[in-house]
Amino acid sequence: MTSLPSSISRRAGDGYRSAAQLRRDLATRRPFVPTATLGGALSAAGPLVVCMAAAVVGWFLIDAGGHGEPSDALRVGASGWLLGHGSGIGVDGVRITAIPLGLTLLCAWVVWRVGHRVGESLSGHGPDADRIADGERDWTVPLASALFAAGYVIVASLTASAVASLSSAPSLPRVIGASLLLSLGVGGPAIARGSGRAAIWVPALPSSLRAALALARTILVWWFAVAALALAIALVLDFSTAANVVSQLGAGAGDTVVIALLTALVLPNAVLFSSSYLLGPGFTVGTGTLVTPGLVVLGPLPMFPLLAALPSGGPGAEWTSWLMLSPVLVAAAAAARWQHRNPASRWDEAALRGCGGGILAGVLLGLLTLLAGGAVGPGRMRDVGPFASDVVLHSMTAFGIGGLAGALLMVWFQARGGRLRARLASVRGRLPGRR
Template identity: 55%
Template sequence: MTSLLSARGEAATLDLRHRRPLLLIGLLGGVLAAATTLVACLGVGVVGWYLADDGVHGVPRDGLRAAGLVWLMAHGSGVHVGGVAISAVPLLLTLTCAWTCWRAGQRVGDSVSGHGPDADRIADGERDWTVPSATLLFTVGYCSVVLATARLAGSAETAPSGARALAWSLVLGLAIGGPAIAARSGRLAIWATFVPETARATLATAARILVTFLGVALASWLVALALDGASAANVLSQLHLDPADTGMYLLVSALLIPNATVFAGSYLLGPGFAVGAGTLVSPTAVVLGPLPLFPLLAALPDAGPPPAWTPYLMLAPVLVAAFAAGRAQRRRPTLRWDQAAVRGGVGGMIAALGFALLAVLSGGSVGPGRMRTVGPETIAVLGHALPAFALGGLVGALVATWWQRRRQRPAAPAGGTLPEAPTET
C-alpha cells in the first residue's frame, strides 16, 4: 500500500511539473540559459581582477564589466579597446553558450511535454502551437538578459553593438533552443515522420562530414603547435607574466581554439587564411609580416616557399569526406545508387556551406592597423570546400553502397543467375 501511494504521489508530482504555465516555463528557461554562462564569466572576471596585482588596480566592478564584455563578444557584439574595434568572436565561449541553450531548451521541452494536443490529435492534423510558443518565450528571455548586459557592461568607450548581440541571441534561441524544446517535448519525433528518409540521411551525412573534418583540422593544428612548442613557450617568456597572469592569459587563448581549428581547416582546403593585411598562410604560399606576441601563432609555418609535400595536404578534405560519408552510410544503409549519390554529394555540399559559415564567424579584427584583417576568405573557402566535400562524399557513399550490395547479394545457384538486390521502398 505504501509503495502504491508513493507511485501515485510521484505521478502527481510529475504531472504537476508538466502542467506549469507555459509563459513562466519559456521565459524562465531563456533567462536561465543566458544567466548560466554569464554568471560563470562574471566569476572568472572577478577572480582575474583579484589575481592581477592582488586587486590593487581598479575595483571589482571593473572585472565584472570586462567579463560581461567578453560574454557579449561571444554573441558577436564586438568591442572597442583604445578606440580600436575588436570584432573577432571567441568561438569556444559561443559554443558553450549554444550548448547551454540546448540543455536549457531540453528542460523546457520536458516541462511543456504535457501541454497541447497529444500525438494522436497531432497526427489527425490538429494545430499545435506549444513548441513555437515555448521557443518564442525562451528566445525573449534569453534576449532580455543579453540586452540588459549590454546596457550595464557597455560604455561610450567600449561601445559593444547591442544590435549584433541581439541578432546572435535570436539565432541561439530559435536555432538551438527551439530544436531542443521540440526534441525533448516529443514533437520532433512526430514531425520527423513527415520528412523523407533520404533528406534525413543527407543531413546526417553532412553533419558527419563536417564534424570529422573539424576533428582532423583540430588534430593537425595541435600537431603543428606541439612541433613548435618551444616558440610558444618563448612567446610567454617575453611577456614577463607572473603565474596568475599566465593562467588567465592561457584561459583567454583557449577561447580561440575553435577559431584556430577553422583556420587550420581553411589551410587544408587550400585557400588558407590571413594573419594581418597582405599576409597569407596556405599550402602553396606563406607570406607573413610582424606578428603579435600570442602563443597560438607558434603553430604558423615559416615564411617563404613551403616544402614540396604541403600541396598534397589539399587531398585531406576529399579523403575525410569520403571516409565520413562511408561511415554515415553504415549507420543508414541503402542499396540504391541514386539515393547513395544524393546522400554523399548533397551532404558534402551542405557540409561545405556549414564550414563556410564557420569561416565567416572565425575571423575579424583583432587589433589596430594590419591586424584588422585576420581569418580565412569566405568565398575562397566555399569555392574549395564545395568540390572537395561533394566529390569525397559522393565517392565514399557509392563505395559504401557497392560494399553493402556485395554483402547483401546471395550466392548464385548452380546454373542460375543472381537475384536482383532488394531496393528501399
C-alpha cells in the same frame, strides 16, 4: 527523450490517478509563460555570471586587485560575454570585432541544456500525440521558443546597455541578432526534442533530407577532428616558440592561467583557421599577409602563444599541396561509413545521400568560417581571418566529390559482397549433407 502524454492520462474525468501519474503531470505541465521566459533568461544569465566571476578571479590573479575596482572586472567579464555574441567592443580606441567562439559554444551548450529542460517541463501542454497524429495544430514549441527567445534577448539587451560607454560601445543590433540566433536556432530544437515533438516531426521529413543532414553532421565532426589534429601537430612541432613567447611576456603563474584561458576561448577559431588552410584558401593574420599550403607571407605578429602554430614564411614544401586531398578523403570515409551502417538499396539513392550530405557540410562549414575572423587589434591586425567565400566553394566541391565517391564505393562493395555471399550459399547447398 520526453514522450507526449497519452490521451488517456490527460483526461480529467478518468477518475483515480496514481501518484506517479500526478507527479508526471506536475513535471510536464508547469506554468507555460513563466517557465519558457525564465528558461531563456537563465540560459543567458548562466554564462554571463560565469564570465563575470572568471574576470574577477583573473583580476586577482594578475595583480591581486592592486589596480582598478571589482566593478571594473565585472564590466570586463560582461563585455567578454557580449563579445561572444558578436557585439564588438572598443579598447583604448581600438575596435575588436573577432568573436571568441569558445565562449559562443559555451553559450550554445547552456541554451541547449536549458531549452531541453524547458521542453520537458512543457511537454504536457497542447495536444497529445494522438491528436497531433490526427492533424491538430500544435503551437506549443513555437510559442515556447518565442518566449524563450524573449527572455534571452531581454538579458542580453540589459547587459549591453549596462556595459555601453563612449569607449566600449558594443553593438546592440548584433547582440540582439546573435541572441535570437542562439535562442531560436539552438533553443528551439532543444525545446522540440525535450517536449517530444521532434520525435513526431522528424520522421515526417523526406528520408533523403534526413540522411543528408546526418551525413553532413558526420562529415563536419570528422573534419573538425582532422583540423584540430593538424593544429595540435603544428603546435607540438613548434612548442618551444610558444613557450618562448610566454617567457618573453614575463608572465607569472596568474598571468599564465589567464593566457591559457584566453587561448582556450579562441581554440575553435584556430580550428577553423586550420580547416581553411587544409582546404587550400588559407587565411590572413594581418593586412598583406597570406598563409596557404603553397605560400606563406607573414609580417610582425603579436606575442600570442597560439600563433606559434603558423608555418614559416616562404613557399610551402612540396608535400603540403597534398594536404588539399584531406577534405575529399575525410568526406569519402564518412560517407562510406554512413552507407555501411545505413545501406541504400539503389545507386541513385546512395549518390544523392553522399553528394547532398557533402555539399550541405560545405555550406555549413562556410557559414561557421564566417564567424572565425575579425579585427583583433590596431593597424594591420584589423584584417585577420580565413577567406570564407573561398572556403565555401572549396569545401562544397571537396566534400561533395568525396561524399559521392565514398557512398558509391561502399554500395559497390556491398553489392559485390552480396553476390559473393549468394554464390557461397549456392555452393554450400550443393555439398553432400547440405540437402
